Amino acid sequence: MKKLLQEFKEFISRGNVLDMAVGVVIASAFTAVVNAAVSGLVTPIIGLFIPNSTFAEWAPGGFAIGAFVNAVITFLITAAVIFLVMKVVNAARNAKKKPEEPAAPTTKTCPYCLSDDVKIGATKCPHCASELPKEE
Ligand SMILES: [Zn+2]
Structure with missing residues (x-):
C-alpha cells in the first residue's frame, strides 16, 4: 500500500497530470464556446427554413434531428480547430528541432x-x- 502511494505521488509530480488537467479544462471550455456558437448562430440559420420550430428542437416523428445535427456540426468545428492547433504545435516543434548549420x-x-x-x-x-x- 505504501508503495502504491509512492508511485501515485511520483505520477502526480511528474507534471504530465497537470498538463493533462489543463488540457481537459481548456477543451471543455472550448467545447462550450463552440457549442454556443453552433446552437446560437449556425443552426438558427438552418432553422429559418423550417417552419413553426427552431432547428435545435426540430424533431419530426420524435427523432431529435435538430439536436443531432447541432452535435455533429459542433464536433466538426471542434475537430477542425484541434487539427489546426496540432498543425501549428507540430510545426513549432519541428522548427525547434532543426539541426544547426x-x-x-x-x-x-x-x-x-x-x-x-x-x-x-x-x-x-x-x-x-x-x-x-x-x-x-
Ligand atoms: Zn603532412
Whole structure:
C-alpha cells in the first residue's frame, strides 16, 4: 500500500497530470464556446427554413434531428480547430528541432601524410613538413 502511494505521488509530480488537467479544462471550455456558437448562430440559420420550430428542437416523428445535427456540426468545428492547433504545435516543434548549420571547418587534411588537423591557411604541414598546395 505504501508503495502504491509512492508511485501515485511520483505520477502526480511528474507534471504530465497537470498538463493533462489543463488540457481537459481548456477543451471543455472550448467545447462550450463552440457549442454556443453552433446552437446560437449556425443552426438558427438552418432553422429559418423550417417552419413553426427552431432547428435545435426540430424533431419530426420524435427523432431529435435538430439536436443531432447541432452535435455533429459542433464536433466538426471542434475537430477542425484541434487539427489546426496540432498543425501549428507540430510545426513549432519541428522548427525547434532543426539541426544547426555545421560550423565552417578550421582544419584541412595534408595530402602527403593525411594528418587531418592541419590549420586552414597553413603552407607547411606541421607533421611531415611538406609544402602544402595553396588553397583557392
Ligand atoms: Zn603532412
